[in-house]
Amino acid sequence: QGQLVESGGGSVEAGGSLRLSCVVSGLSYSNYCMGWFRQAPGKGREGLASILLDGTTNYAVSVKGRFTISKDDNKNTVYLQMNSLKPEDTAMYYCASDDRGSYYCQPPFDFSSWGQGTQVAVSS
Numbered sequence: 752q753g754q755l756v757e758s759g760g761g762s763v764e765a766g767g768s769l770r771l772s773c774v775v776s777g778l779s780y781s782n783y784c785m786g787w788f789r790q791a792p793g794k795g796r797e798g799l800a801s802i803l804l805d806g807t808t809n810y811a812v813s814v815k816g817r818f819t820i821s822k823d824d825n826k827n828t829v830y831l832q833m834n835s836l837k838p839e840d841t842a843m844y845y846c847a848s849d850d851r852g853s854y855y856c857q858p859p860f861d862f863s864s865w866g867q868g869t870q871v872a873v874s875s
Contacts, residue, residue, distance in 0.1 A: 756846075768835075
């Protein structure tokens with residue numbers, strides 16, 4: 752059974768930055784599309800970004816230009832660099848993966864596995 756463990760969340764003022772990390776274990780890491788989604792209290796999941804096996808990235812319109820997804824295959828780690836944060840970015844952020852095909856890794860994203868999440872709070 753695979754495991755995704757997020758870290759890097761916290762509290763930041765509007766306009767600030769955070770980098771989230773996700774260590775992947777127990778998966779055939781190279782066979783998975785990786786990504787991130789978030790969920791704010793009382794709201795549904797919002798897919799944010801994905802990175803495919805070949806490094807191709809995809810982003811939701813709401814974060815494109817502010818967030819950057821990347822991965823380090825040697826460290827089995829996926830990152831989400833978040834810049835110009837806004838109060839509406841406040842949510843629980845989840846690292847996710849999918850092995851069903853690249854279709855599910857395109858916006859609006861539909862990941863099949865995810866971690867426990869890391870909280871991000873942005874104050875105005």
